[in-house]
Each structure stands twice: as structure tokens, then as C-alpha cells.
Amino acid sequence: MLTGIHVVLAGGDARQLEVIRRLTELDAAVTIVGFDRLETSFPGVVRAEWSPDVLRVADALVLPPVGTDDEGVISAVFTEREMKLTDAELSALPETSKIYCGMAKPYLRRLAEKHRLGIVELFERDDVAIYNSIPTAEGAIMLAIQNTDITIHGSNCMVLGLGRTGLTLARTLQGLGAKVKAGVRREESFARAYEMGFEPFYVSDLARHTGNLDLIFNTIPNMIVTAQVIAGLPLRAVIIDLASKPGGTDFRFAEKRGIKAMLAPSLPGIVAPKTAGRVIANGLIQMLLEDRQRGNAT
Amino acid sequence: MLTGIHVVLAGGDARQLEVIRRLTELDAAVTIVGFDRLETSFPGVVRAEWSPDVLRVADALVLPPVGTDDEGVISAVFTEREMKLTDAELSALPETSKIYCGMAKPYLRRLAEKHRLGIVELFERDDVAIYNSIPTAEGAIMLAIQNTDITIHGSNCMVLGLGRTGLTLARTLQGLGAKVKAGVRREESFARAYEMGFEPFYVSDLARHTGNLDLIFNTIPNMIVTAQVIAGLPLRAVIIDLASKPGGTDFRFAEKRGIKAMLAPSLPGIVAPKTAGRVIANGLIQMLLEDRQRGNAT
Amino acid sequence: MLTGIHVVLAGGDARQLEVIRRLTELDAAVTIVGFDRLETSFPGVVRAEWSPDVLRVADALVLPPVGTDDEGVISAVFTEREMKLTDAELSALPETSKIYCGMAKPYLRRLAEKHRLGIVELFERDDVAIYNSIPTAEGAIMLAIQNTDITIHGSNCMVLGLGRTGLTLARTLQGLGAKVKAGVRREESFARAYEMGFEPFYVSDLARHTGNLDLIFNTIPNMIVTAQVIAGLPLRAVIIDLASKPGGTDFRFAEKRGIKAMLAPSLPGIVAPKTAGRVIANGLIQMLLEDRQRGNAT
Amino acid sequence: MLTGIHVVLAGGDARQLEVIRRLTELDAAVTIVGFDRLETSFPGVVRAEWSPDVLRVADALVLPPVGTDDEGVISAVFTEREMKLTDAELSALPETSKIYCGMAKPYLRRLAEKHRLGIVELFERDDVAIYNSIPTAEGAIMLAIQNTDITIHGSNCMVLGLGRTGLTLARTLQGLGAKVKAGVRREESFARAYEMGFEPFYVSDLARHTGNLDLIFNTIPNMIVTAQVIAGLPLRAVIIDLASKPGGTDFRFAEKRGIKAMLAPSLPGIVAPKTAGRVIANGLIQMLLEDRQRGNAT
Numbered sequence A, B, C, D: 001m002l003t004g005i006h007v008v009l010a011g012g013d014a015r016q017l018e019v020i021r022r023l024t025e026l027d028a029a030v031t032i033v034g035f036d037r038l039e040t041s042f043p044g045v046v047r048a049e050w051s052p053d054v055l056r057v058a059d060a061l062v063l064p065p066v067g068t069d070d071e072g073v074i075s076a077v078f079t080e081r082e083m084k085l086t087d088a089e090l091s092a093l094p095e096t097s098k099i100y101c102g103m104a105k106p107y108l109r110r111l112a113e114k115h116r117l118g119i120v121e122l123f124e125r126d127d128v129a130i131y132n133s134i135p136t137a138e139g140a141i142m143l144a145i146q147n148t149d150i151t152i153h154g155s156n157c158m159v160l161g162l163g164r165t166g167l168t169l170a171r172t173l174q175g176l177g178a179k180v181k182a183g184v185r186r187e188e189s190f191a192r193a194y195e196m197g198f199e200p201f202y203v204s205d206l207a208r209h210t211g212n213l214d215l216i217f218n219t220i221p222n223m224i225v226t227a228q229v230i231a232g233l234p235l236r237a238v239i240i241d242l243a244s245k246p247g248g249t250d251f252r253f254a255e256k257r258g259i260k261a262m263l264a265p266s267l268p269g270i271v272a273p274k275t276a277g278r279v280i281a282n283g284l285i286q287m288l289l290e291d292r293q294r295g296n297a298t
């Protein structure tokens, strides 16, 4: 249980509703900010306006998965008021409290460092990233269905990167009957891909494997689908880039060659906000419980 | 080869482009009607206006998959002119020629009968229906992703009917990590479902299996998802009805209870027109070749 | 329940223990013959010696899955005494009673016909054959592992016939990571094989598909793996023939060419007698219940 | 190519034949010892007797996968003469040469250390261990089929440890239609198991998950299937322990309780010597090539 833990949850989208629900179930004291347009009633939850004051007794400040943008703005779909995270707010937070988000941009990172406040990035956790890979893969599948005139079944697909997201996506495509090439860099990943029935290759040889592709999915957060790679693709190929902004594709060149390419961020929140919210809630709660235990231990 | 065979192809959507391409590849003499807004050039193909005259030497009249509507109108997305199939046209067709479509409605059936012309319904063929089930299943998957806030992975799905479409759909859902209940009526289907890892039940017991469902997919062309069944569903459940119009769902009651339900016809043409076109083209060509051989034999 | 139904169960192997257990559970009156060497005690079951008398009040005579051999001998692993089914025994059976077995050989068929007694062949039922295909496939897998020096994963396998057994076997091999070619004769089977991710071909083209095989599994009960086919196989290939005796392989030629080939009958009873027994028991009970209902109805 | 590299290969079983074949293909100078009973001729390969002399110009000494036993004896199925690795032999090896095996026991490790010779343990490499996990899993499947009276399909299986071997085994069981519980210790493994459709649990809770098992497969090289765990198993359960000697099972207690339990070492060499030999050959060759490149670089 989280009895006695005070959580302030600021901004976010439908995913946060699941987080709120779960926190209250575990008896945390929850204050939410940035949900004025939301009708749902959460028994026991306090609604507040964004201000340093609301943070003064918080043990945890929960931001949306993306944290803040480069100017500190907290995205919040359930309000029209702007909420900004600045020195004022962080000064108000008790020094023992922590900031929770999915991934932190440089702005948030610097601000927290300045105020010597800990940041917990949930998507850094391997387990959270793996759970999150499931809605991500389904989002990618949806885009693939929408953006091709063929079926995924029987198509020639390529997944770049067999990390937490890539492995799930490759399995999902295989489950739909696609032939899946998997681009890796480690011998171990090559072996696992072979065992799992993908056709592995080293990304250093990428340009040699593009001749007959229908779909490329990228999860490597580096420029990897270069102009040279794109030049070797058939015109029908579609590129779906899942890597965090700015992705790993030369979008300018793809457009020039007339090849459909899209950056597809934030899929879990789009295609499965409830599942994605549960993933975040579970990760958050686990971190809070661990912190509390650690605190109790000392 | 189809050398010497004269095919008139009237109306249709993107799927027919694949049909046209394949017919010309096999050297059939092809006349297309209802494609005036289409830029693509098909070398060797004759474009014509809709009139009885165009049919006078046709060995085959190829209609869109849906045939005609109840007034004889031929759907045609690449023209704005209306094309109607009436006594005038069928009188012009040589008596040895045949009419090809996916499924024939009563209007078309009666008209052809009156003129003693054979109708070939491609979707009646088991192989064509099975190939077609692949884009259908992917369309259903797309709808499921779009219309739920959870992932298919880990969800509780039900597929009603394990026929040509249902089996493919059940396998596809399983490939995505769903738990799949399969509603059947024959003991043999029950056994196969068990062997394939679905959880089979008899549709006569349907009402007993609805308690914890996230998604119901229906392929049985009868009223099966009745008010009683819907009353037992959790409110979050979504019904996707694939059966041909009017489907097998009491949509009125679903709406009343606030349960999302949708009739989802013609998925192959929507999500994978090229694959769907190839399926039709392959089926059509096989029928034409068989007819020709039979003709030669006599 | 089977209260009041008198079943005489004669001979068989470990599979019949499951049948006995289930019949008594359902309150049938059970007499067993040919189990003198078996220690297990079955409360409520009567043990008897083989004689016409024991059959005089039987509603059902349950024989082992193979029925009798060509001389009428009932195989029975739990006794050393010979049991023979002859005119004497069948004359004793009431004319309303039926004989149950898996498959009936000509001897049994003729004898039953002569005495106008119904024979029920459980393995004729599609559902029973499908359930039975599961232990059959696992037996074939075991033989393949034992008889090759490579893994099934990554191997080139061929399954001839995609019927009740072949489909299960093809799926099982695929689940282990083999590449599976499936030989069919119907277009519908070809389409389903394609949908399921096998590489289908028509058995009429068999000779063209043997060049690179590691394993051939046959389920077609006709001479199909002929000398010509075997001549085209690589020497390392192994043939596992599941079809009922004499199988569909030219074993003499295979031996001459030095290619390992084996007829592999009765796998379910060998690798999974308990599962196989349950399959038989379920099928038998269902038939008895249906018969009783039909009886009651009249 | 391995031109100019001198390899001495001493002892081993059928797997080493593949290694010899591949080394000669790549033009290494190969001397084999302990193959006197083998008829196969390997063109260009030198056969020798075991003696220090044979090692004086070796760049690499290739031992069988298990290295030596605790007294230094090299296992060798193709000879009756004993070969022992002692100070005498290692003194003869050039100091730049290396010893290759699958896994090294303490005896070998100490001896090599004393002579300052490098040991390369191929099975330590993640990729080799993953490739090797495939024949291991098939061996485990074979044992499971042989040692139960039910099918794997539909059975309740447990895999302890989702490492390189466990993951492959769990996938293989799933591919055969088993319900698979996977025992892990890391949250990340828990998440991946969930994504892959296994039912994950923490091994710390093992005793709570044994109630309804048919089969337990252990890959954790620690005492884990303790008397307490075994006490909770149904009597029909079968334990197959794959962990290296002495395994992780209380075999004494299993026997006492009448539960079938078996230690199953060295499966790849038993069920798929050719595949297993290729895995070793590939790993070995890669290491030799890397070493040579490193050598050239300096």
C-alpha cells in the first residue's frame, strides 16, 4: 500500500486516468492538476490548479510520459490552461521528493539537476520498456495496414534493431504471417533471431538486404535508413520509423524518391491508452513501493 | 494463356486494376468500362463507354466483387457516370458468355437466369474465400486496434464461426497474443479449434461465454449476437461483425446498452486492394482457363 | 450418465484403462476380459473370462482400437490367453448391441455383417481422428528427432496430405521451427496451407519438390512415395510413413537406395497412451450417449 | 581462410566430424588424434597418436565440448586408447597457442593456468549457447515424449530459468501446444515472458506454482527443485533437469516420493550431432579467425 504517500499528478492524456485509478486503489493521497475538462469523478482525489503551492508537500511529482517539452511546458489534453515547470515549481518541491516521467528531455534534466531533485524515467526500466513495446508494436501494425495496399501476411518486412521494441514487433509481424528480416549488431542477437525464425543480418550490411522489401520498421535511434539505403528500396516500400525523434530515416530523401516514410511517435498512448496507462501505473507504483521500502529500511 | 478470349470489365475499385493487369499479361483481349477518371495507362487495353454494344463479342463480363446493387447499378469508383445492368445489356451478351463477380445479389441472379446466362461467383469458391480471408482478418485487426483502448495482446477475444474467414481470423488474433474463444457448431470444428490452441465452445452455449470478453468478431451470417447475448457482455466489449449484410448482431440493442458494435463489410478492398485484387484475378483466371479447357475438350 | 448400459470391454493396451475408468465414472455396468495380468483395481468392474456367455447381456462390445486381426484375434497386452472373435461370440451378442473399435478390418466387418450387428469405427469420426492426430504428430516428432542427426528446427520437411493428421503434423513441425512443404490435391487445401504459412504444392508435382528435403512425412494411404520420388531425394533424407498399413512408400526401393524409411503405425498408443485412451473414451461415451438418446426417443 | 593455422583435434564424438570437415574446408592444417576406429577418410587431414610431440607446432588444441574429466582424461568415442591431458602435453604446446573446448572443468582450468595457456570456452559465448539451445530443446522434447503417457500438447509445463536455453525450450514447448509457466528472477525476464505468451512467475514463489504440473524442465544450475518443491508436485509430474551436473533437483527425494526425475546432460550431441557439430565448428572458426586478425593487427 502507498498510504501516507502524497502524489501530485500534473497533465497528460488518457493514460494518466489509469495511473490515478491505481494510485487511489493503493491509498496514496493524490492531487491532480490539469484535468479540468475531464468529467470522470475520482473519489478521494483532490483537484488543484497549477502553482508551486500544490507541490509543497508532494513526495512524488508525476509528469506525463514525455515529461516536458524543451520550454518546460507540460502537455495536458484535459485542460486548456498552460502548465509550465520552472524554477518556481521545483523550488517548492521538498528535497526528498522525486519527479517521475517516461523519458526526460534535456530541459527537465537540467532543471532537476539544478534543484538536486531525482528524476525517475520509467521507460528506462527494461520491464516497463518491454511492456510498452506491446502497444507500440500494435500501433506499428495498424500503420502498416493503413499505409499499404497489400496484406502484412506474405509481405517482406524488415525490423531494424532487436531491442525491447524490435523483438516484440518482429514477433508480432511473424504472428501475422510476414517474412521478417531482422537487422542486428550483436552476434548474440543474430543467434536469437535465427532461433526465433527471423532472417537475421548485420545492420552494417543493411544496403544489401533492401531489394525486395514491402515494409521497413526502424527502432534504432540513429540515422540508419540513409539516402543510400532508401535508394535501394523498391518504390512500393513503406518506412515506419519508431525511433524517438528525429528517428533514424532520411525523410527528406525518402520524399524526394517518392517513398512513403513516416515518423510514428507515441503509439501506445494512441492505440491503447488503457494498456499503456496500466504499464505506466505498474512501473510507477513499483518504484514508489521500492523507494518507500528503501526509506523504511534506513 | 487467354489468347483470343474477350473480356469486358465494367466498374469496380482499385482491386480491378490488378485484374486488368493480369488479364493483359495472359494476352486476353480486354475492354474496360467505367475507368474514365483513372490516369494509369494499360497498354493494349481498350476503353469504352457503357452500352449494350460493348458486350456483343464478350466471352466474359467481369463485374465488381459485389456484382450489382438491388437496382442493377454497377459500383464504379473511377467514373461519375452511372452504369446499370439491365435487360438491354444482357440481351447483347452472346449466350455462351458468362458473368463473373464475387457474390451475386438476387437482382443479378434473376436477370442472368432470365437470359440463361451463367454467373460465376468467385467468393463461393473455397480457395478464393480462404485467400480473401487474409485481408479480411487484417481489416478486422485494424478495426480492433482502432476501436479499443487496450492491446489485442492479452485481450479476451471471441470468434463466432470457424469457417473460411473465422479460422484465419482466430489464427491472426492468436498470433498477436490474444486469448481466443472460438464458437462452433460441429464436433469436428470443436476438435480442430482445440488442436489449434483456441478455446472452443458450441454456439448454442454462447450466452454462457460472454462474461469477460473484450472483443467479439462474428462471421456467422445469422442473427447470433442477440439482445440476450449482448446483455451478458461487459460494457467495455466491442463487437465487430464481419458477416455479410445485415450481419448477425442486434445493433439496435447494442446501441441501447451503450456497447460499441459495427458492421464491417468489404474489408479486403479497403485495407489491401492490391492483395484482394490479386486474389480475384487469380480466381477469375483459373475459372477462365478451366472454361476454355472444357470448351476445347468438347 | 450411462446407468443401465452394459459394456463388455475385451482386450487392448494401456489406452483401455482410461476407457474403463471413464465408463465406470458414468455408471455403466462394465465387464472386462483379458486383463488378468493387470494389478490395478477398478472398483465396481467385473472381470471375466472370454466366452460367448459373457456377451449375452452386453449392450456394447468394446474392442481394442485395431479391432481384431485377420483371423479374429483380439490383441490384449494384459493377458497371455488368446481371445478370438468368432461366430460363437457374435451369436451370443443381443441383436440390438453394437461393436465399437477404432478401425475395423475386413474380417471383423464381414463377421458383423453376417450377424447383422452394427460396427462403430471411432476413428472414422472426424473429431476423434483430429484429437488422435495430436499424439500421432508427437510420435512422428519423436521418431524424427531419433532418426536424424540434425534438428527439426531449420530443417526442410514435407508433409504429404493435409487431412486430419497431416494438418496437425504440419503445424507441429512449424511450431518447432521447420520449413514445411505441404503436398495437397485440392485447391482449397492449397489455399489453407498458404494461409497457415506452409509452402503448398500439388502432389501431382511431388517429384519436383524433393531436391532438398531432410524429412518426409506421409499421411496419404496410397502408394505416393514411389521409386521415382525416392530417386530424387538426397541420401540424408528420412521417410516417416504414418499412413495405415502398408503405408504409401516403396520401402524396398528406399532400402536399395540406402534411404532410411520407416512405417510408423499406432503412434498414439505408444507415445501417449493416457491421452489416446481419453480420446477413445470420449468418443465412445459420446456415441453411447447418442445411441441411448436415440433409443429413448423411439 | 585459416591457411597456415595448425589445429590439433583430440578426442570427441560425432560432433567433431563436422568440426574437422569445416576446418579443412578453410584450409587449416589439421591433425586428429583419437579417431583410429573411424573409417571416414578426411583428405588432407593427418592422423596421429596421442603424445606431447604432436602438440609442438599446434596453434590450437581442440578438445571435446566437455574438455577433460576431473583426472584429465579426454573422452573419445572413436578410440579405445586412453588419452590424458597432463603437464607433459601442455609443456609441449607453444606458449602462443590456445586450448578450445565447450566448457572447462576445474582440472583443465588449473592445468592451463599453470602453463599460462589461454582456454577458450565456446559455450560461454552467448551466440554459441543460443545456437546450442536448439538441439538441447529438441532433446528435452524427446525425453518428455518418451517419459510421459500424455501429449505435450495441452500439458502443463514449467521451465525454470529463461536464459539462453530456457527461452528456446519455452518457445519450443509453446510451439507444441503446451501451457508454459516460466520461472524467472528478473523483472525484465518476467516482462519478456509475458510478452511471449508464457505465464511468468518469480522462482522465489516456486513452491506456489507446482500444484498442477505435468512436466518441469530445469535450466538453473543451482539446487532449485528442492524436496519442498517436489513435495508439492502431483505424482504424475516428470522432472527433466538440463542444468550442468549435478543439476538443480533433489533426485534422492524425488525417488523417495516416486516422482520420475532425470538429469539430462549433453543432449545436443545425442539428438543432433551434426547440427551440434556445426554450432561448435562455427564458433571455433569465428574465434580462430578473430584471433588471427588480432594477431595480424599487432
Ligand SMILES: NC(=O)c1ccc[n+]([C@@H]2O[C@H](COP(=O)([O-])OP(=O)(O)OC[C@H]3O[C@@H](n4cnc5c(N)ncnc54)[C@H](OP(=O)(O)O)[C@@H]3O)[C@@H](O)[C@H]2O)c1
Residues within 6 Å of the ligand: A129, A132, A133, A136, A160, A161, A162, A163, A164, A165, A166, A184, A185, A186, A189, A203, A219, A220, A221, A222, A241, A242, A243, A244, A264, A265, A266, A267, A268
Ligand atoms: N514510436 C513509439 O511509440 C515508441 C515506443 C517505444 C519506444 N520507442 C523508441 O524506439 C526506440 C527503441 O526503443 P527500445 O526500447 O526498443 O530500445 P532498445 O531496447 O535500446 O533497442 C534499441 C535497439 O537498437 C539497436 N542499436 C542501437 N544503436 C545501434 C547502432 N548504431 N547500430 C545497430 N543497432 C543499434 C540496439 O542494439 P543492441 O541490442 O545491440 O544494443 C537495440 O537492439 C527508442 O528510440 C525509443 O524511444 C518508440
Ligand SMILES: NC(=O)c1ccc[n+]([C@@H]2O[C@H](COP(=O)([O-])OP(=O)(O)OC[C@H]3O[C@@H](n4cnc5c(N)ncnc54)[C@H](OP(=O)(O)O)[C@@H]3O)[C@@H](O)[C@H]2O)c1
Residues within 6 Å of the ligand: B129, B132, B133, B136, B160, B161, B162, B163, B164, B165, B166, B184, B185, B186, B189, B203, B219, B220, B221, B222, B241, B242, B243, B244, B264, B265, B266, B267, B268
Ligand atoms: N466483412 C468482410 O470484409 C467479409 C469478407 C469475407 C467474408 N465475409 C462474410 O463473412 C461471412 C463468413 O464468410 P466465410 O467465407 O467464412 O463463410 P463460411 O466458410 O461459410 O463460414 C461461416 C461459418 O459460420 C458457421 N455457421 C453458419 N450458420 C451457423 C449457425 N446457424 N450456427 C452456428 N454456426 C453457423 C459455419 O459453420 P459450419 O462450418 O459448421 O458450417 C461456418 O463456420 C459471410 O457472411 C461472408 O459474406 C465478410
Ligand SMILES: NC(=O)c1ccc[n+]([C@@H]2O[C@H](COP(=O)([O-])OP(=O)(O)OC[C@H]3O[C@@H](n4cnc5c(N)ncnc54)[C@H](OP(=O)(O)O)[C@@H]3O)[C@@H](O)[C@H]2O)c1
Residues within 6 Å of the ligand: C129, C132, C133, C136, C160, C161, C162, C163, C164, C165, C166, C184, C185, C186, C189, C203, C219, C220, C221, C222, C241, C242, C243, C244, C264, C265, C266, C267, C268
Ligand atoms: N501412424 C499412426 O499412428 C496413425 C495415426 C492416425 C492416423 N493414421 C493413418 O494416417 C492416414 C491419414 O489419416 P487421417 O485421419 O489424416 O485421414 P484423412 O483426414 O482422410 O487424410 C488423408 C489425406 O490424404 C489425402 N489423400 C488421399 N488420397 C490422396 C491422393 N490419391 N492424392 C493426394 N492426396 C490424397 C487426403 O486429401 P483430401 O483432403 O483432398 O481428401 C487427405 O488430406 C490414415 O491412413 C490413417 O489410418 C496413422
Ligand SMILES: NC(=O)c1ccc[n+]([C@@H]2O[C@H](COP(=O)([O-])OP(=O)(O)OC[C@H]3O[C@@H](n4cnc5c(N)ncnc54)[C@H](OP(=O)(O)O)[C@@H]3O)[C@@H](O)[C@H]2O)c1
Residues within 6 Å of the ligand: D129, D132, D133, D136, D160, D161, D162, D163, D164, D165, D166, D184, D185, D186, D189, D203, D219, D220, D221, D222, D241, D242, D243, D244, D264, D265, D266, D267, D268
Ligand atoms: N543438458 C544439456 O544438454 C545442456 C545444454 C546446454 C546447456 N546446459 C546447461 O543448462 C544450464 C543453463 O544454460 P544456459 O546456457 O541457458 O545458461 P544461462 O543463459 O546462464 O541461463 C541460466 C538461467 O538461470 C537463471 N538463474 C541462475 N541462477 C539463478 C537463481 N539463483 N535463481 C533464479 N534463476 C537463476 C538465470 O537467470 P538470469 O537470466 O536472471 O541470470 C538464467 O536465466 C547450464 O547449466 C548449462 O550447462 C545443458
